[in-house]
Amino acid sequence: MRIGPEVRPRVLLSQCLELRACRYDGQCLHDPVMAVLLPWIDPLPVCPEEAVGLGTPRDPLRLVRHPDGDHMVQPSTGIDVTPDMVRFSHTFLNGLREIDGVVLKSRSPSCGIRDTKIFPGKESSSILGRGAGLFAREVKRVFPGIPLEDEQRLHQAAIRDHFFTALFTRARLRQARSQACRSALADFHHRHRLLFLTANQRRTHRLDRLVAPEESRSPAAVFRDYDRELAGVFARRPRLQSQCNTLELAFRSVSKRLSREEVRRFREEWIKVSRGTQPVTGLRRQLASWLDRYDVSDLRDQVYFRPYPRELEALPATGEGMNA
Structure with a gap:
């Protein structure tokens, strides 16, 4: 199978996943999927909680629902780190160079992508529901449509296959974009077309039009629209x-x-x-x-x-x- 040299995706990664002991309990999480993935990517590690000045180990944080939104608080001290977390997330993410995907720590009040507990009060034992952590929310806002998962969901083969496929495809598109020419995009599209048709035929036909000979805009403009449509191709797993x-x-x-x-x-x-x-x-x-x-x-x-x-x-x- 001659598809050229494999690229290394640039992946924003929770630092406590196989990289450094920075969890709230002072541990580094050892995960079998992440251990195998790491040699194939260029990780961009981040620990939002350390970045806002909290040490390791540290007392647990939680999300607490307020009238003006969810706050990140430390019940043992009463400290509300919401302003610092929002400020750090905005500055850090907007300063990143292009990334191909994101893997964050599940259930974390900063990094959880969908399963973080949200409480009605800082001392309450009941929960109102679950949602994304504060850092993960900003990831979704700054990088809409980017391949994004947590380490627990990547234990499921179908989810993992879809994420890896989207991740490496985006990395190959980034590689093609670096050549800044239509021929590189046309070659990329040709080699990926069956993959795209399997995932989303309607979006694939839109991509077809972007690489058609009659497309007269600059390569930069075409790549920008192509990238936006590609996010739609991978928005859901193929049927x-x-x-x-x-x-x-x-x-x-x-x-x-x-x-x-x-x-x-x-x-x-x-x-x-x-x-x-x-x-x-x-x-x-x-x-x-x-x-x-x-x-x-x-x-x-x-x-x-x-x-x-x-x-x-x-x-x-x-x-x-x-x-x-």
């Missing part, structure tokens, strides 16, 4: 039926050259994928091998069959169904 259709399309291109045993094995695995009991990665990898073996030129170089390094597919497969 299970779309994945199965793409796998079937590739299979038909080589099926007459396969042995009966290979055909039988494909059909068995395809049924498991179609039922959502097995992730797409294994069958996708097998098809890539066959496309290479039989030199199927129109599909062989499509990024769909190798959207990110193979080493990242060999991760713990919890919640591995397509609909996990």
Whole structure:
């Protein structure tokens, strides 16, 4: 599969994930997914709570609902760090160079992306609900549409596959943009088109128009619009039926050259994928091998069959169904 040298995504990352002992309890969180991912990315570590002057270890913080919004407070001291956290988040994030994705610590009052507890008071044991931490909220505002997950959700195979695919695709687009020419974008689009069609056909047709010969705007303007549409392509995971259709399309291109045993094995695995009991990665990898073996030129170089390094597919497969 000839898709060129792999790029290293620039990933904003909670520093307590495999990097440094800066959690509130003085620990560094060891996570199997992050341990495998780190050698393949350029991490941009951040600990928002240390950045606003809180030491490590530190007494726990929580989000407390106020009439003017959610505040981040430290119940043991009564300190409200909301103004400092908002100010730091705004300054830090707006000062970042281009990033390709974000992985933040789950449930954190600063970094949780959706599961942080929100309390009615600083001493209350009941919760009003769950939402994003203060730093994570600013991430979503400054970088709308960017691939964003927490380390716990990345334990689910389908979510992980989608995140890694979006992450490395954005990194490859950044690489193409650095060439500042339409031919680089056209080549990028051609190699990713099957991936995009599987994810979102309507958005893909919009991308088609941006790389059409009649597009006369500057490369910078076209890349800007292309990037915006690409965020829409990855806004949701591909439908299970779309994945199965793409796998079937590739299979038909080589099926007459396969042995009966290979055909039988494909059909068995395809049924498991179609039922959502097995992730797409294994069958996708097998098809890539066959496309290479039989030199199927129109599909062989499509990024769909190798959207990110193979080493990242060999991760713990919890919640591995397509609909996990």
